[in-house]
Amino acid sequence: MAWKTEALDKLRPGPPTPLVKFPLDVPGVRLLLKDESAHSTGSLRHRHAGALFRQAVLDGFVTEGTTVVEATGGNAAVAQAWFARLIGVPYVAVMPGEYSAARARPVEELGGRCRFVTPPLAIYDEARRAGGHFLDMFGRATPHDLAGELFAQVRPAWVVTGVHTGATSATVGEWIRDHDLHGEIRLAVADPENSAYFPGWTLDVPDYGTGMPSRIEGAGRPRIEPGFRPDLVDLVIPVPDTASVAAARRVRTVTGLPVGASTGTAVHAALTLVDRMAARGETGTVVTLIGDAHPRHLTTYHDDAWAASRGLLAGR
Structure with missing residues (x-):
């Protein structure tokens, strides 16, 4: 019992991660990045x-x-x-x-x-x-504290998450549902190429599989994982892999953080929503996540030769 008490005390959530403003030239619309790279191990994971x-x-x-x-x-x-x-x-x-x-x-x-x-x-x-x-992180939809922390900081019109295990979108979607905020706050999921979530969600096929691995580390899956909750999601946005890489590079230019392409997937989807809001004359805040930032990405997604050799640079 003493070990359990001590372990649970050590496993308490850490301090809130910050919100970073992403520069836009769209009147009445803000894009905020919740920086999950500020965690001790540097990622949303x-x-x-x-x-x-x-x-x-x-x-x-x-x-x-x-x-x-x-x-x-x-x-x-x-x-x-x-x-x-x-x-x-x-x-x-x-x-x-x-x-x-x-x-x-x-x-x-x-x-x-x-x-x-x-x-x-x-x-x-x-x-x-x-x-x-x-632990079976793909098989267990274990909620975490992201949603409560985020909505204590800001009340956005849209939240955009990437998708891997499905836990993050499920956590946010459950919080919106449980607090009766559906319609006021909407949830979008960003999905890269080769991943099963967008086609499975579109076709309403819960066991959809592509049989192909994602080229975007930390985003997408060749099958829809049990932790994904399509009933909680308003929109799934497919994102080309070249757009994921381009958006990751843009985030690095804006913030100085060497983010991975999974962050780029979510940011590209968020910018897609910003464009739609502008076209419709809507206002409000869109929030998405910086999933991680690590120097190793400088030799992969942020390196022209590496990215071009894998067909991940737009126009090449």
């Missing part, structure tokens, strides 16, 4: 990871010495490794693909371990077999 760990401790699935396992890579694995170290439990990330020291290093530096699995979709079964508690 920090907030979701904290919620997953808190719920697992509350439910008794994670106790002193329990190994925590997740099938994921990138920012989610880093955030989860950080929380595992915070409460002193072992952590294993089962990552898709061949071994990569660059992908493993940030997790290992936080005391976690990595297993690499091929084919990529085998990571889920491998994580379930690994022993310990499988």
Whole structure:
């Protein structure tokens, strides 16, 4: 009981992340970026990871010495490794693909371990077999504290989120519904190429799959994940991958932050909404998220040669 109390105390949410004004030349319309890169691990995944760990401790699935396992890579694995170290439990990330020291290093530096699995979709079964508690961030729609924090800062006309596990859009949509604000605040989801959410939402096919991986790290999925709640979403906006990269670069120009292309996906969708509002003579505030900002993006999405070699530069 003492360990559980101490762990839950450590897993309390941190201070609110700031809102950054994005410059527009549209009278009566504001675009604000909620900077989730301000978290300790530098991404929106920090907030979701904290919620997953808190719920697992509350439910008794994670106790002193329990190994925590997740099938994921990138920012989610880093955030989860950080929380595992915070409460002193072992952590294993089962990552898709061949071994990569660059992908493993940030997790290992936080005391976690990595297993690499091929084919990529085998990571889920491998994580379930690994022993310990499988967090299953894709299978569990665990709400976090983003919505309450955001709406205490501002009451926008639109909130735009990217989509990966579906947890962020579900959290925001549930808050709007539970506070009877649907119509006053609307929710849009931004989806990159190859992802299942836009076609699945449009066709009303909840198990839609594309079978193709997204080229935008941290955004999109080849299948609609259980955490996605289409009933809470007003609009899903498809975003070309070249537009995601261009918008990420524009955010860096405005803020100085080397954001990833998943942020660019959401920002491009937000700017699409701004254009529609202007055309209709509407006013109000649009809010979207800076999902992460890391120097590694300078050698990928912000590097002309890298992006051009992958067909991610517009006009090339």
